[in-house]
Amino acid sequence: MDNDDLITIGVITGKHGLKGLLKIKWYTENSKGLELYNPIHLINGNTCTLKVMFENKGQAICALEGINSPEEADLLKRQKIFAKRSEFPELKNNEFYQVDLVGCQVKNSEGNYIGEVTAVYDYGSSPLVEIGKELVIFNNDNFPYVNIKEKRIVTNYDSFGENNDKK
Numbered sequence: 718m719d720n721d722d723l724i725t726i727g728v729i730t731g732k733h734g735l736k737g738l739l740k741i742k743w744y745t746e747n748s749k750g751l752e753l754y755n756p757i758h759l760i761n762g763n764t765c766t767l768k769v770m771f772e773n774k775g776q777a778i779c780a781l782e783g784i785n786s787p788e789e790a791d792l793l794k795r796q797k798i799f800a801k802r803s804e805f806p807e808l809k810n811n812e813f814y815q816v817d818l819v820g821c822q823v824k825n826s827e828g829n830y831i832g833e834v835t836a837v838y839d840y841g842s843s844p845l846v847e848i849g850k851e852l853v854i855f856n857n858d859n860f861p862y863v864n865i866k867e868k869r870i871v872t873n874y875d876s877f878g879e880n881n882d883k884k
Contacts, residue, residue: 726757731790739790741778742777765782781793815844821833822870861873
């Protein structure tokens with residue numbers, strides 16, 4: 718992956734109030750994490766500065782540079798917010814970003830191919846990895862070995878669900 722690939726760090730879910738503030742569901746560790754990647758990037762190629770004002774009902778209420786009215790804010794609903802991968806902090810050994818799991822081959826403890834991680838979903842409880850048509854909780858019990866550099870994951874299970882990818 719190129720260091721300047723854009724990674725989704727949040728999504729605009731709507732407008733807040735009369736001054737053009739935005740409601741944002743963050744994918745960073747906490748809402749203030751959104752500001753760490755300024756300037757942020759939008760799908761249309763625009764870059765702008767984001768400021769987290771406060772949190773409300775699990776959403777970050779943010780000011781976005783150049784957005785000053787509820788009408789302007791409403792036009793951004795459902796837009797993803799991106800950061801450059803090169804802006805992400807370096808990680809320690811055995812740490813990785815969830816996005817790095819995508820594309821990893823999953824094998825069982827005997828080395829048999831189970832499938833490939835095609836997506837990661839994190840709704841706040843435990844991350845889920847999509848392998849074939851199955852969603853599996855991503856934790857150390859289900860996946861005791863992860864090697865991001867080799868794009869290889871080992872699971873304790875022989876299969877997930879009825880239909881597994883074959884290779």
